[in-house]
Amino acid sequence: MKIITDDIQISLPPCVATIGCFDGVHRGHRYLVRQLCQVGEERRMPTALITFPVHPRQVMQADYQPQLLSCLPQKEALLQTLDADYCIMLPFTRQLSQLSAREFMALLRNRFNVRALVIGYDHRFGHNRSESFHDYCRYGEELGMEVRQARALVEEGVSISSSVIRDLLKRGQVEDANHYLSYHYYLDGVVVDGYKVGRKLGFPTANLRPSCADKLVPAEGVYAVAVYIGGKRYAGMLNIGHRPTVDNGAERSIEVNIFDFSEDIYYKQMRVEFLHYIRGEKKFDSLDALISQLRRDKETIIHLLNLQS
Structure with a gap:
């Protein structure tokens, strides 16, 4: 073409x-x-x-x-x-x-x-x-x-239409959206500084600033994702939302915990593909309750993606 x-x-x-x-x-x-x-x-x-x-x-x-x-x-x-x-x-x-x-x-x-x-x-x-x-x-x-x-x-x-797919993504139904798209919906952009709260919880995260401000961000919640950095693919757990348990303000964040990964990737390009919706964002009574839920979320994703725990 x-x-x-x-x-x-x-x-x-x-x-x-x-x-x-x-x-x-x-x-x-x-x-x-x-x-x-x-x-x-x-x-x-x-x-x-x-x-x-x-x-x-x-x-x-x-x-x-x-x-x-x-x-x-x-x-x-x-x-x-x-x-x-x-x-x-x-x-x-x-x-x-x-x-x-x-x-x-x-x-x-x-x-x-x-x-x-x-x-x-x-x-x-x-x-x-x-x-x-x-x-x-x-x-x-x-x-x-x-x-x-x-x-x-x-x-x-x-x-099948663009409006139908947008509605699915706004509801977090990424599996159905991906089926209609024929590929995994994704966001890409630069890894930027965050609040570094995830590191203290035992789940360090990379915060994504999307390269396209006009691109739709799926519903708030936790997702199983594939992460691409420097040509390599990793599995991860992504959260979209406002982190209500740690009260970090009203700004929405897109942050991903990359499994089995410890490199410094600040200001590098990253792409995340949405594979499965896990749950909605919620406020927990304590940090310990949040950590327990994150552990369960990770185990769920490991099972869904057939990874070795």
């Missing part, structure tokens, strides 16, 4: 395209792209994904916090694994937002040589987003562009 970030001099051959945010590049997106490629084969044309480097609502609403499943570098890497020939990063602007659906389709036809457009089953575009699929088909006929509607990927009555 060729990713195009500057379309000033681009000259694409006649192509089949689809458009969307592709946040998370999950299994629903992959199903859409497979349908796109089928149309490309039928019409013997290359295929293109048209997406945006910044979420459209961030352009329209200065205070909007998108809670992304994938920030731009991760999205680009995931898109590269798909079978489409091109990915066009179309900057979303206020001017673009004012285009009607027909005007936007004309832009796709004239600037990117789109001759067939595969539309996601629930996708709407145009400044008022009021037109139906039948309207898109009518505009396509006028512009010389075939329009097809993709099928949704439905499992057990659930249409």
Whole structure:
């Protein structure tokens, strides 16, 4: 796949395209792209994904916090694994937002040589987003562009979508979210100084400052995680929350106790992949009660991950 970030001099051959945010590049997106490629084969044309480097609502609403499943570098890497020939990063602007659906389709036809457009089953575009699929088909006929509607990927009555996955992560249901994503949801960033309370409790932690402030942080609680540092993988126990038992203030922390690990990793890059949700965060009556619970949590994780205790 060729990713195009500057379309000033681009000259694409006649192509089949689809458009969307592709946040998370999950299994629903992959199903859409497979349908796109089928149309490309039928019409013997290359295929293109048209997406945006910044979420459209961030352009329209200065205070909007998108809670992304994938920030731009991760999205680009995931898109590269798909079978489409091109990915066009179309900057979303206020001017673009004012285009009607027909005007936007004309832009796709004239600037990117789109001759067939595969539309996601629930996708709407145009400044008022009021037109139906039948309207898109009518505009396509006028512009010389075939329009097809993709099928949704439905499992057990659930249409897999970015919003469904976000809701799962907000409830701590990382196993289900990972299934829909087809990979383990993760946060990455830099290890920073913390309160060093975990060390006193016998569970030293690395505190993660995420590299992408717009990426969704899962529900507060304790998780079994895989930790990646310097190309090596470790098992760990991660807590998201406010540490109510030790009363460290209102700031939320993301801290991980890495099993069988004692290196100094301050200010190094770290990635944590969410594997299992263990329990919610709670306030304990004493530090001893907290330590006992942490020991039980660790044993639970060792069992879940089939590690040697």
